[in-house]
Amino acid sequence: MVKKPRLLPPKSNFPEWFDQVMFLAEIADFTYPLKGCGVWLPFGWELRNNIFNVMRRLLKETGHGEVYFPLLIPEGIFMKEAHFIKGFENEVYWVTHGGLKELDVKLALRPTSETPMYHMFSKWIRSHADLPLKVWQLVNMFRYETKATRPMFRLREVTSFKEAHTVHATEEEALKQVEQAVEIYKRFFDQLCIPYIISKRPPYDRFPGAKESIAFETILPDGRTLQIGTVHYLGQTFSKAFNIKFLDRDGVEKYAYQTCYGVSERVVGSIIALHGDDHGLVLPPNIAPIQVVIVPITFKEVPGVEEYSKEVYEKLKNHFRVELDLREKRPGEKYYHWEVRGVPVRVEIGPEEMRSKTATLVRRDTFERIKTDLDDVVGKIEELFNDIKSNMENRITSWFESMVKKAETFLSLSGEAKDAVYHLIDENGEFKGGVVEVPICGDVECEMKISKFVDILGEPWERVGEVKGMCICGKPARKIVRVSKQY
RNA sequence: GGGGACGUGGUCUAGCUUGGCGGGAUGCCGGCCUUGGGAGCCGGAGGUCAGGGGUUCAAAUCCCCUCGUCCCCA
Structure with a gap:
């Protein structure tokens, strides 16, 4: 029998629940006194890194190089493409002073990195042999949002903007890249158990300068859709503005074709929002900062339980991200503590398990308890991870399908x-x-x-x-x- | 752009109307007792009442300015 938590509002009250769970699960602290900005806490940051490492792996596999471009963009470069300027004129932060001195050239805080990147691309690309060029970065970016900001979903400083940019010799190749980008994102969201629909944005709602914009959307528990990823085909809009040309095999100098695609920490918010329950986070095991927690249940008159729980820890530590919770707190309090953080499997070790050389495993997604022999515990947990992931997938997918x-x-x-x-x-x-x-x-x-x-x-x-x-x-x-x- | 509300230990909040010892909850620290779902008891630390100015014998409270946050309307 699982009791109802007291400190967290029920998930049916989604806005309250979301704000509270961010705080209680130590994801982020949004009491920072600046609208649209928040502080990532260690647990949340680790979750964020685990999520983006999935992306890092996918991009590496598909030949993207990781780069880092400066946050500051000189005005002259920022202002090179007309659609782009128009699209961002209302939401760019400008740095106008260096100390007390007013700057000769004001500097934009990147709202995205097309302009600085494409300026450099035009220097880097000379021949068809330099193509395709595929780079990406994971950086912060700034947008002066005028609407209400929301933690994770609408920020003025987006801390985790993954942007990829590619350059190609032909339109055909660039369009193929668009399809690859969509495939990469599908695999990314699949691995995170985030359901999505993919839509071609109407012409009046494309990224500024894009010939085609494709958006991934998920649905949050309150029924609104959230854009969680976009893929843009840019054609030659930017290559012409930034003079990205190459000498082709036929000896003719040509403008290149480009694509770009991005996701942000909205994916972190989506995982929290979609899978969480009245007890807090429910995380897919592959990205959970802590995958297994061992909670010893000790009694004064029964010695040896703590030693046995350490034995279990030694067995698990090379296979999983494990935490052995030896704090002097009652077991019930520890259960709530780790449940709100979404730890997928809890291992309960008490006198009974000690005597029988077993362990009791409790799944975070269903609270089901499973007894296993100590010798089988690693395999059993691996099995549970698979079950948890597919259960999370199944239940979110059937909900999602009912919403479309x-x-x-x-x-x-x-x-x-x-x-x-x-x-x-x-x-x-x-x-x-x-x-x-x-x-x-x-x-x-x-x-x-x-x-x-x-x-x-x-x-x-x-x-x-x-x-x-x-x-x-x-x-x-x-x-x-x-x-x-x-x- | 227009309008409104609010700002008090880490967090949440009472007190403001009618000026007079800043109180509680939660969290934190120590102790006792306990430990199979947030138990209990005792003790303790923690405050620029957003900042500045004014009125007053006296300001968290009244007035003005600034800053910040939230909400509503375009």
């Missing part, structure tokens, strides 16, 4: 609610959450009408079959768009 619905039509022009709106809004007009796939004719005016009610995510990236149904305007539909409410 298909509609036959949107709503009539008179404003009368029809199919699609019923899926998103209840009888009282309250947002129910989720995503609806709706057939539309493809005229921008119709999309504009729809976007007065909901946010348009774009068309599904995956091939869709024959499109049926009717657009808001009454004409037969020719494509599908996904709509929702976004963060």
Whole structure:
């Protein structure tokens, strides 16, 4: 029997729960007195590093080199591409002073690194043999958000911005790279047990300067969608602005084709938000900072339990990230302590286990207790890790699929609610959450009408079959768009 | 851009109306007792009441300014 926790609000109260769990699980401290900025705490930072190491591995496997570019960008470089300037003019921090002296050239704090990178790319690239160029970095970036900021999800200092940038000789190659980027992100989110949909953003919602923008979205427990990754095909927009040219085999100098793709600490927030429960975090074992915790249950009149728990620790320490909790606290308090931190497996060691040379394993995801012989404990935990991961996947996937619905039509022009709106809004007009796939004719005016009610995510990236149904305007539909409410 | 609310030990908060010893909860430290789901008891540390100025015999409290945070509307 598992008791209900007292200190953490129930997850059904998601905003409160999220803020509290960040604090109680020692992920981050957002009491720093600056809007949109927070402090990563050791446990949270380790979780963040484990998550981005999954990405690091994937990018290395696919031939991306890790780099570091400066945070400060001279104004002249920042201002080279018109779409880009326009897209970021409202949210750039500018450094204007060095000490007391006003700077001759003001400096932007990067809101993303296209401009400094592409300035350097134009120096590095001379011939087709220099291509493709594929680099990435994990850095902080700054955006002067004017809307309400939220820990992990909308920040003024994004501390963990993974941005990859590639340069190619041909459009065909660059488009192939876009597909590879999508594949990399799929594998990344799969390994983190984050469910997603992939949508092609409509032209008016593309990254500034991009020819195509593809977005990964997940759905948070309150039903709103959260963009967790983007892949952009840039064409020659930036190569022309930054003069990224190469001499091709045919002796002709040509502008290169580019792509870029990014994710941020929103993935950390998503894992916390999607898998957590009333007891706190539930983490996939592969990224959990502590994978196994051993809690000895000692009695004054029964000596030897602590020694036995150390024996168990020695058995496990070379296989897992293990913590042996010898603090002088009662077992119950320790259970709550490690549960809120999402430790996947707890090992309880008391007099009974000591006598029988066994261990009691408790799964974080289901609280199920499993007894095992000490000799089998390593294999049993490995087995449990697999079970936990697939259980987490299964239960989040079935929830997620139930949140993505298909509609036959949107709503009539008179404003009368029809199919699609019923899926998103209840009888009282309250947002129910989720995503609806709706057939539309493809005229921008119709999309504009729809976007007065909901946010348009774009068309599904995956091939869709024959499109049926009717657009808001009454004409037969020719494509599908996904709509929702976004963060 | 416009409007509103708030700022008190680490965290949360009472006190402000009507000026008069800054109190509690939680967390932290020490001790006793205990340990199979946050137990209990005793003791203790911890404060620039956001900052500055003003009114007053006296300001967390009233007035002004600044800073910061949150919320609502465009």
